[in-house]
Structures are given as C-alpha cells and as structure tokens.
Amino acid sequence: MSTPPLLTIEGLTKAYPGVVANDHVSFTIGTGEVHALLGENGAGKSTLVKMIYGLVKPDSGRMTLRGAPYEPAEPRAARADGIAMVFQHFSLFDALNVAENIALGMENPPPLRDLAARIREVSETYGLPLDPFRTVGDLSAGERQRVEIIRCLLQDPKLLIMDEPTSVLTPQEVQILFQTLRKLKSEGTSILYISHKLEEIRALCDHATILRLGKNVGECIPAETSARDMAELMVGTALKTPERGVREFGDVALDISGLSVPAPSAFGTALKNVHLTVRRGEILGIGGVAGNGQDELLSVMSGEVTCARDAVKFDGAPIGHMGPTARRALGVLTAPEERLGHAAAPDMSLTENALLTGSVREGLERNGFLKWGATRAFAEKIIQAFDVRTPGPDNAARSLSGGNLQKFVIGREVLQRPEVLVVNQPTWGVDAAAAASIRQALLDLAAGGAAVICISQDLDELMEISDNFAALNEGRLSAPRPTAELTVDEIGLMMGGAHGMEVAHV
Amino acid sequence: MIRLEKRPQPSRAWSMATPLVAVLATMVMGGLLFATLGKNPVEAIRTIFWEPVFGEFAFYYRPQLLVKGAPLVLIAIGLSLGFRAGIWNIGAEGQYIIGALTGAGVGLAFYPMESWIIFPLMVLAGAFGGWAWAMIPAVLKTRFGTNEILVSLMLVYVAEQFLASMSLGLLKNPEGFGFPGSRNLQQYASAHNGEIIAGSGMHWGVVAALIAVIFAYILLNRHMLGYHIRLTGEAPRAAKFAGVKPARLVLFCLGTSGALAGLAGLFEVSGPSGQVSIDFNVGYGFTAIIVAFLGRLHPVGILLAGALMALTYIGGDIAQGNLGLPSAAIQVFQGMLLFFLLAFDLLTNYRIKLGTEGAL
Numbered sequence: 069m070s071t072p073p074l075l076t077i078e079g080l081t082k083a084y085p086g087v088v089a090n091d092h093v094s095f096t097i098g099t100g101e102v103h104a105l106l107g108e109n110g111a112g113k114s115t116l117v118k119m120i121y122g123l124v125k126p127d128s129g130r131m132t133l134r135g136a137p138y139e140p141a142e143p144r145a146a147r148a149d150g151i152a153m154v155f156q157h158f159s160l161f162d163a164l165n166v167a168e169n170i171a172l173g174m175e176n177p178p179p180l181r182d183l184a185a186r187i188r189e190v191s192e193t194y195g196l197p198l199d200p201f202r203t204v205g206d207l208s209a210g211e212r213q214r215v216e217i218i219r220c221l222l223q224d225p226k227l228l229i230m231d232e233p234t235s236v237l238t239p240q241e242v243q244i245l246f247q248t249l250r251k252l253k254s255e256g257t258s259i260l261y262i263s264h265k266l267e268e269i270r271a272l273c274d275h276a277t278i279l280r281l282g283k284n285v286g287e288c289i290p291a292e293t294s295a296r297d298m299a300e301l302m303v304g305t306a307l308k309t310p311e312r313g314v315r316e317f318g319d320v321a322l323d324i325s326g327l328s329v330p331a332p333s334a335f336g337t338a339l340k341n342v343h344l345t346v347r348r349g350e351i352l353g354i355g356g357v358a359g360n361g362q363d364e365l366l367s368v369m370s371g372e373v374t375c376a377r378d379a380v381k382f383d384g385a386p387i388g389h390m391g392p393t394a395r396r397a398l399g400v401l402t403a404p405e406e407r408l409g410h411a412a413a414p415d416m417s418l419t420e421n422a423l424l425t426g427s428v429r430e431g432l433e434r435n436g437f438l439k440w441g442a443t444r445a446f447a448e449k450i451i452q453a454f455d456v457r458t459p460g461p462d463n464a465a466r467s468l469s470g471g472n473l474q475k476f477v478i479g480r481e482v483l484q485r486p487e488v489l490v491v492n493q494p495t496w497g498v499d500a501a502a503a504a505s506i507r508q509a510l511l512d513l514a515a516g517g518a519a520v521i522c523i524s525q526d527l528d529e530l531m532e533i534s535d536n537f538a539a540l541n542e543g544r545l546s547a548p549r550p551t552a553e554l555t556v557d558e559i560g561l562m563m564g565g566a567h568g569m570e571v572a573h574v
Numbered sequence: 575m576i577r578l579e580k581r582p583q584p585s586r587a588w589s590m591a592t593p594l595v596a597v598l599a600t601m602v603m604g605g606l607l608f609a610t611l612g613k614n615p616v617e618a619i620r621t622i623f624w625e626p627v628f629g630e631f632a633f634y635y636r637p638q639l640l641v642k643g644a645p646l647v648l649i650a651i652g653l654s655l656g657f658r659a660g661i662w663n664i665g666a667e668g669q670y671i672i673g674a675l676t677g678a679g680v681g682l683a684f685y686p687m688e689s690w691i692i693f694p695l696m697v698l699a700g701a702f703g704g705w706a707w708a709m710i711p712a713v714l715k716t717r718f719g720t721n722e723i724l725v726s727l728m729l730v731y732v733a734e735q736f737l738a739s740m741s742l743g744l745l746k747n748p749e750g751f752g753f754p755g756s757r758n759l760q761q762y763a764s765a766h767n768g769e770i771i772a773g774s775g776m777h778w779g780v781v782a783a784l785i786a787v788i789f790a791y792i793l794l795n796r797h798m799l800g801y802h803i804r805l806t807g808e809a810p811r812a813a814k815f816a817g818v819k820p821a822r823l824v825l826f827c828l829g830t831s832g833a834l835a836g837l838a839g840l841f842e843v844s845g846p847s848g849q850v851s852i853d854f855n856v857g858y859g860f861t862a863i864i865v866a867f868l869g870r871l872h873p874v875g876i877l878l879a880g881a882l883m884a885l886t887y888i889g890g891d892i893a894q895g896n897l898g899l900p901s902a903a904i905q906v907f908q909g910m911l912l913f914f915l916l917a918f919d920l921l922t923n924y925r926i927k928l929g930t931e932g933a934l
Contacts, residue, residue: 372814393817404815413809415584423801424816436798464583 074099074258075120075138075227080129082115089115092129093284095277097227100256102249104269104290106302107279108499109471113262116279117229120260121153122146134226144175150226154216154233162205162335169204170219190221194248205335208564209236209357210244217248228252229260234268235525236358239560246272264302265528266295280304303500312511312533318348321519322369322400322488323381327388329368331543337361339368342545344538346488346519351510352548353534354523356563361543362523363405366492369521370402371395382488396428399487403477405496405523407470411477414466418458421465422447422480429484446483454479455505471498475506482509489513492523507533527559539563578924588922593868593875596914597882603914604907613897621896622889622907635892637775639884641846645670645838647783647880649862651790652831654871658794659806661827665711665726666835667859668733669704673836674843675740676703678850681765682745682757692764696840697778704836705829707733712828716821722828730859738852745850755851759844767845779841783880786834790873803827835859864912886911 075097082090089112097103107113118124120131122140131138133149140146143153160169167184171177178186184200191198196214204212213236220228230249234242249259249272261273269276270290278286278301286301323345331338339361346352356362367373368380370392377386382398390398404410412421423443427433432443447461454475458468465473478494494510495503511533514520523540524530530537531551538548541564549562601623605615626635649666656663663669677700684692711725745756759765770776794800806813806823814820838858843850865883869875890904 370815371817391817391819392815396817402815406811409809410811410815413805413812415808416805420801420805424805424812427798433798437796438798438801440796467582 072099073097073132074101074134076132077120078130078132080116080119080126080131082119082124082126088282090119090126091282093277093279093282094129095284095287097258097260098275099226099258100253101275102253102259102261102273104273104276105260105262105279106264106266106269106276106298108264108302109497110281110469110499111279111302112282113279114231115282117153117231117260117262120146120227121151121229147223147225150224151229152220152223152225152227153229154213154220154231156231156233156235158212158216160204160212160215163203165201165203166198166207166215167200169215170200170222173219174222186222187218190218194218194221194251195244196248209359210238210241213237213245221252225257227258227260229262231262232264233261234263234265238357238563239527239556242268266290266298269298270295278302299500315349315515315535317350317535318517319383320345321348321383322346322521323384324369324379325381327368327375327379329364329373329375332364332367332373337364337543339364340543342543344521344545344548346521348487348517348519349514350536351514351520351522351534353530353537353551354521354540354545355525355527355530355537355559356523356540358525360540360564361545362492362525362540364543365540365545366402366404366490366523369400369488369490370404371400392425393428396425396484399429399485400490401425401429401481401484401486401488402490403481403492403494405492407473407477408466412465412473415464417464418451418456418461418468418476419444419447421476422450422461425480426484450476450479450483453483454509455502471502474498475502478506478509482513486513486518488519488521490521490523493525494522495524495526495529503529527556537562577927578920579927580924581922584922585925588918589870592918592922593870593879593915595918596868596911599914599918600907600911603910607903607906607910608899611899611903613899618893618897618899621893622886624889625892626885626888629892633773635888637769637773638888639881640775640780641777642887643880643884644777644780644783645842645858646862646865646883647877648779648786648838648841649831649835649859650865650869650876650880651783651786651873652834653862654866654869654873654876655790655793655803656827656831657807657866658871659803659823659827660810661824662723663708663711663726663828663831664723664863665708665728665730665733665859666831666862667855667857668726668730669707669832669835670839670842670859671730671733671737671855672707672839673700673704673833674839674854675737675745675850676700676836677840678756678759678765678843679740679745681759681762681844684764685757685762688764690764693767693844696765696844697837700836700840701833702836704839705833707836708828708832709825712825715828716824722824726828734855737850737854741850741852741854747849756849758848760848765844767841777841777845779838779845782837782841784877787873787877794873799826835862864908868912868915882911883908 073096078094079092080090081092093116105113115124119126122143122145167180167187170187171180171183177183187200196218198214198218213233233245237245253259263269273290276288276290277284280302288298325343327339327342329339337360368375371390372392375388377389380388382400387395408414423432426446430446432439444461451458451461456476457472478491481489495506510520510522522534534551536548537551537554539546539562546562601619605619608618609615626639653663653666677696680699681692681696707729710729711722714720714725715722741754741756747755747757767777802813802818802823805816806818847854861883865876865879869879886908893899894901894904
C-alpha cells in the first residue's frame with residue numbers, strides 16, 4: 069500500500085518483572101489502513117496497544133504520529149491526538165442508559181438531548197443502530213460493543229484500536245461489525261485490529277504484524293497468506309491438529325429435560341426449558357455468546373444450583389437435587405470457566421486445590437481427616453500429566469499463568485476418570501499448543517467412554533471436537549444437531565442471529 | 575513516588591515477621607506518645623513489657639498473665655474459625671456474659687450441696703449458654719439473611735441488660751445485705767474454678783484454652799471441615815463448587831465461637847471474678863477480636879498474641895500506677911498495635927516499589 073504512514077513504531081520495549089512483554093517491536097500503520105496485530109495470548113499485543121493508548125509507558129523506543137514524535141502520558145493525551153480504543157472488556161454501567169454511559173466518558177459532555185441526537189446520527193451513519201435511551205443492562209454483548217464503538221467515533225478518531233472485538237459476537241454480528249469498519253476505512257480512519265482469529269484477519273485486514281513472546285516475528289499481507297502459514301508464524305512451530313478417531317456412542321449418560329432455573333441475580337440469565345442428552349463417547353458442543361446462560365447451565369450440572377430431582381438424570385437416575393459432592397461420587401465432574409476464585413482458590417497451593425474437587429473420587433480423606441501425602445501425589449500427577457509449568461505443588465494457584473492454571477483445572481477433572489465431564493471455556497486464554505493438548509484430552513476421554521459437554525465461545529474449537537452442536541441464546545438451548553452438517557450461517561442463527569441488530573442501509 | 579506491587583504469592587517471611595515488626599513499631603510510636611506526655615519513653619516501654627515478667631513483683635504478675643490471657647485465647651480461637659471463613663461474630667462479649675450466667679446459674683441452683691459433678695455441669699451449661707446466644711445471629715442469618723455482625727453486636731447490649739437484671743434479681747445473693755451481685759462462687763467449693771497449682775494462676779480456663787489451641791490447629795490443618803472453613807474465606811465461589819454448604823458452616827462457626835466464649839465466661843465467673851455482678855464483663859470478648867487478628871487467625875499465633883495482649887494489659891496497669899500514665903494513653907498504645915499489625919500485613923501480599931516507573 070502506498071498510503072502515507074499515520075503511526076510509526078520503532079523499537080518499542082517494555083519489560084515487567086520477570087518478563088519482557090515487548091522487545092524492540094517496530095511497524096507502521098498507514099492512513100486508512102486496517103492493520104492486524106496477531107499473536108497468541110501472552111504474545112504482548114495488549115501491552116503494545118496500551119503503550120499506544122498511553123496507559124503504559126515504554127521503557128525505550130519511539131513512536132511517530134503524522135511525522136511528529138508521539139509520547140502520550142495518559143489516555144486523555146492519546147484521545148486528544150485522535151487515537152481511540154475499544155477494549156475487550158467493556159467499561160459500562162449496567163444501570164445507566166446508553167447516552168448517560170457515553171456522557172460519563174466525555175471531558176465536557178453536551179446536554180443529554182443533544183448528545184442523544186449525535187449518538188443517533190453517528191450510529192446511523194456507520195450502520196450501528198442504537199437507541200440512546202436504552203438501559204445498558206438490557207443490551208446484548210454486541211450492542212454493548214456498539215456503545216463502546218460509538219463512544220470512540222464521537223471523538224472523530226484517526227486511529228481506532230480494537231482489542232479482540234469479535235470474541236463476544238455471533239457470526240452475523242461479526243459481519244455487521246466488519247461493514248462498519250470497512251466504511252470507517254473508506255473515510256480514511258486507520259484501524260489497529262487485534263485478534264488471534266486468522267480467518268477474520270484475512271477477510272478484513274490490509275497488513276498484519278505478528279508477535280510472538282513479545283517480538284515482532286513477521287509481517288504479511290493476510291489476503292495473500294494462508295491461515296496455516298500465519299498460525300505457524302504465530303505459534304512458532306508446526307501445529308498438530310487433534311486426532312478425532314472413530315468413536316462408538318453408548319447409552320445416554322446425562323439427560324436434562326424441561327429444566328428451568330430463575331436468574332441468580334438481576335443481570336444474570338434464567339435458564340428456560342432446557343433439554344439435552346449426551347451419550348457415552350459423545351462430545352456435545354454448546355456455543356453461544358457470553359452471558360446467555362453458560363455459567364448458569366454449568367452450575368446446574370455441577371450441583372452448585374440444585375433443581376427438581378427429575379430435571380437432571382445420570383444413567384437414568386435422578387440427580388437434580390444432589391449437591392456437588394454427591395455428583396462427584398457418581399462421576400459427574402465439571403470445570404467452570406472462571407479459574408481464579410471458582411475452579412481454584414487463588415491463594416491456596418496446588419496441593420490444596422487438588423483437594424478441592426478430588427477428595428471424593430481420589431480418596432483423599434478418611435473420616436474427615438485429610439491425607440496430605442496422597443493429595444500432594446495427586447497434584448504432582450496432574451502437573452506431570454498435563455505439563456503444568458510450575459516449580460511444584462506448593463506454589464499458590466495465582467502464581468501460575470492463566471493457561472497453566474487452566475491445564476491444572478482440566479487435568480484435575482480428567483484424571484478423576486469422569487463418567488460425565490462438563491467444561492466451560494476449556495481453552496480460554498490458553499496458548500495454541502496447550503489448547504490442542506486440552507482438546508486432545510477431551511477427545512481421549514470421550515474415546516474412553518465418557519460423555520463430554522464442552523461449553524465454549526470459540527466456534528472453531530467446537531467444530532473441531534464436538535459430535536453434536538447446540539447453542540445457548542438468552543437462556544434457551546437450541547436442539548442439538550450433528551456438527552458435520554452445520555454451516556457457519558446456521559450456527560450463527562442458532563446463537564440468536566444478529567440479536568435483533570440490523571445494518572442501517574446507508 | 576511509592577507504589578505497591580502485588581506479589582505472585584504471599585511472602586512466608588513477611589507473614590511470620592509482621593507481628594514482630596508491628597510490635598517494634600508500636601514500641602517506637604508508643605514511646606514517642608509517652609515522651610510527648612512528659613514521661614520517660616524507655617522507662618514506660620520497659621514497665622509495660624518487662625516489669626510483669628521479670629520485675630521485682632513478677633511473682634504476683636506472672637499468674638495474672640495466665641488469668642488475663644486464658645479467656646482472650648479461648649474466645650479468640652473460636653472467633654478465628656469464623657473469621658477465616660468470612661463469618662463475623664462480633665458479639666463474643668455477649669456470649670461470654672450469657673455463658674457466665676447460665677454456668678453460674680447451674681452452680682447456684684445446687685447451693686449448698688457439695689458434689690464433684692457440679693463443676694462439670696456448670697462447664698456444660700456455660701458452653702451451652704454461649705452457644706445458644708450465638709445461635710440467634712446464626713439462625714437469623716441462615717434463615718433470613720440478616721447480617722451477623724449487626725445482630726451479634728447488638729445482642730451484646732441485650733446480654734448486658736440481662737446481666738444487670740440477673741445480678742439485681744434472680745441470682746442476687748440472699749445473704750448479701752441487699753448489695754447487687756450473686757453469692758461468691760470462690761466460697762462454694764464444688765463450684766469454684768480454683769488454681770490447679772497454687773500460686774501459678776493456672777485454672778481450668780487455662781487448660782481449656784490450651785486444648786482449644788490444639789483442637790483448632792488439628793481442625794484447620796488436618797480436617798476437611800477446617801479446609802472448608804479456609805476455602806470459604808479465600809474463595810466463597812470455589813467453596814460452593816467444592817460442595818461446602820454455607821449455612822452449615824455459619825452454624826458451626828458461630829456455634830463454636832459462642833460455646834468457647836461461654837466457656838470463658840464460666841471459667842471467669844467461677845474463678846478469678848467469683849461472682850455475677852453488674853460490671854462482671856470487662857471487654858474480653860472485644861479484645862479477643864484484636865487477639866485473633868494479631869495472631870493472624872492462626873491457633874499458635876493466637877496463643878502468642880493472647881500472651882502479648884495480657885502483657886500490655888498488666889504492664890499498662892503497672893505503668894498507670896507507677897508512672898502516672900493516663901489509661902487513655904494505654905488504650906491508644908493497644909490500638910496502635912492492631913493498627914500497625916494490619917498496616918504491615920499488606921507487605922505479605924504486596925511489595926513496595928520506589929519510583930514512578932510504569933505507574934499509571
């Protein structure tokens with residue numbers, strides 16, 4: 069591309085205690101260019117954009133914006149220079165409406181009525197319809213993202229940074245977002261697009277910079293590079309695809325019928341008339357945008373939330389009324405999404421965390437007295453079998469990286485020989501190699517005759533390992549269908565389509 | 575600029591060192607306080623920390639350490655179980671009073687019969703009284719979701735009124751010439767919690783406190799229930815995931831701390847204090863909260879903290895008597911101890927970094 073450079077980055081370096089997050093990273097973003105920043109979790113993408121946005125100061129290196137040196141001291145300075153950012157995690161107040169939320173982020177907010185008019189104007193120009201007076205708590209994830217995007221667009225930015233914007237969207241919503249971004253690009257706005265989803269980058273971006281372990285390991289033009297080549301640049305080694313093998317389905321192991329559970333909190337999701345069955349040897353994938361009842365469904369299966377006896381059956385026997393301990397004794401095991409604080413206690417050692425779910429099936433207690441020796445041995449077994457990188461089982465759970473702790477949490481359940489295993493977001497925040505090994509472990513478990521339910525927001529993952537696919541949308545579960553027969557469009561519709569969002573025709 | 579950086583995991587060294595550092599800082603700042611009051615700070619600190627144990631009249635003060643320390647440790651051990659699980663019994667003072675009343679009441683009901691069975695019955699009654707009083711906030715919390723902090727605290731004042739009514743009415747000594755207060759249990763052999771070894775200050779309450787320390791240690795380190803208590807305090811959601819029933823834990827923790835506080839009250843009323851009187855309670859139930867935290871909610875730590883607290887009490891009394899320090903200054907001094915402990919506690923989980931590097 070021959071566009072004049074908007075932002076040039078040269079030799080940016082940032083070190084944190086024990087880790088170099090960015091090591092002499094250099095690249096250039098042209099005016100009106102969509103530039104992808106590609107890398108695995110922990111590759112240093114977030115640190116890099118935080119430096120551009122003025123949240124973090126680089127240790128060394130230079131940034132040049134439109135030919136002038138650029139050293140933002142704080143996000144306000146970055147915004148003043150025309151740089152805006154949409155974060156992966158939204159900073160919105162549930163109880164306020166859209167216009168109030170946007171006003172809160174402004175230096176000198178105009179009267180709400182004028183602001184609402186401007187929000188309408190911007191939202192229609194860019195194909196992002198949004199009612200300024202709706203309460204944010206009632207919006208879908210995609211609509212919340214629109215609030216954040218419009219908040220940025222009101223500043224008339226020259227460079228828009230988007231951090232993993234599609235992780236909360238259905239495929240249809242992704243298409244709408246891409247149309248908006250293309251329109252922005254056509255008006256000369258540059259976009260720095262952060263993702264690890266290769267197909268999206270190939271569809272949208274003009275240039276890609278690939279980061280690995282904080283270093284710039286390559287640049288490419290995504291449209292001319294295969295997804296596989298980009299993946300191998302990103303990971304650094306040849307990728308191994310998990311082996312599916314051929315599996316025989318046995319009897320129904322877990323049977324949920326007519327399950328309805330009220331929402332646990334004001335902005336939680338109620339489960340509405342959920343039906344599902346999973347057979348031995350089968351992997352059922354459950355997709356859906358975050359916040360559509362995934363946590364609630366898992367807690368009904370783990371026994372944290374109990375329900376009518378007959379609503380949940382294991383091998384034909386009712387278990388809906390049983391708590392987590394009784395279900396574990398039967399072999400119904402679960403691994404929740406939130407690692408710190410739910411699946412594991414952050415300040416406790418790995419040994420103590422091994423006891424958390426392992427006491428029943430691994431026989432780690434006798435008459436209530438704990439067998440620390442056996443517990444420690446179990447923790448060591450998990451660490452070894454799942455390649456958890458840690459100095460030893462005496463280390464606190466919070467000292468592990470997210471991916472390593474995830475391996476520990478999944479390994480803890482897999483090694484207890486479950487009859488039914490339910491996992492929520494099993495590879496979230498895990499690097500590609502570890503994710504592949506976790507998926508392989510789930511496949512092996514199913515091959516060994518266990519029934520596996522994998523709740524995930526990563527559609528690629530579900531397509532890769534699941535035999536049947538269902539989607540959660542506002543607490544309702546679609547009827548499961550064989551994964552091999554599904555198209556991306558159909559999956560998107562099962563996930564709720566565009567959630568009532570539509571493109572404004574400009 | 576100074577900023578705090580979270581440690582990847584809690585520092586074991588700081589966790590052990592903070593109580594010592596806090597005591598040292600309290601000595602320094604307390605010394606400054608005493609100096610501004612016109613007293614010799616070295617002399618004052620020496621009087622508080624040295625005099626009771628090694629001074630001229632130590633033969634009198636040393637037994638006092640046990641007498642003061644035992645109820646503090648006994649109550650604090652009970653409280654620490656709940657505090658570990660995030661269950662806040664602030665009303666140990668009330669449970670202490672009720673335990674003393676029920677225990678003494680059982681003893682006085684037998685008067686003047688003499689039998690070996692009376693004292694064990696009083697012990698049971700004392701523990702039951704404290705347990706029952708603590709069950710009020712426990713049941714209200716598990717049934718109706720009330721806040722146990724408020725309910726247990728308010729019940730202290732109810733218990734105080736109850737104490738006054740008892741010492742003026744039902745339990746009043748019929749041969750006491752109309753003065754408020756019960757018969758003196760020290761003069762009723764079957765109900766007297768006397769010294770086990772004469773002159774040592776060692777009474778049954780001290781024994782009970784030591785047993786409580788050992789039981790709490792085993793419970794927390796070797797038993798599933800203790801593990802569940804710790805897990806609930808550290809990560810309530812993970813505890814629920816592990817299968818802990820929160821209501822059961824609330825009943826256990828409040829009940830146990832109530833029973834231990836009731837025991838402390840019974841041992842006090844039948845021993846060192848001797849009679850039920852309007853001003854029988856002297857705040858052990860509240861001070862035990864400080865002792866529990868000073869001991870880092872660890873059984874052995876609480877044992878040491880109870881000893882230290884008893885020391886500052888007795889040393890403070892001596893300093894008031896010998897040096898003329900105002901009692902408020904002694905209370906400030908004790909307050910400082912808790913303040914510094916909590917402040918230095920931060921260093922267990924955070925380290926201090928100097929400079930503006932990387933600050934937001």
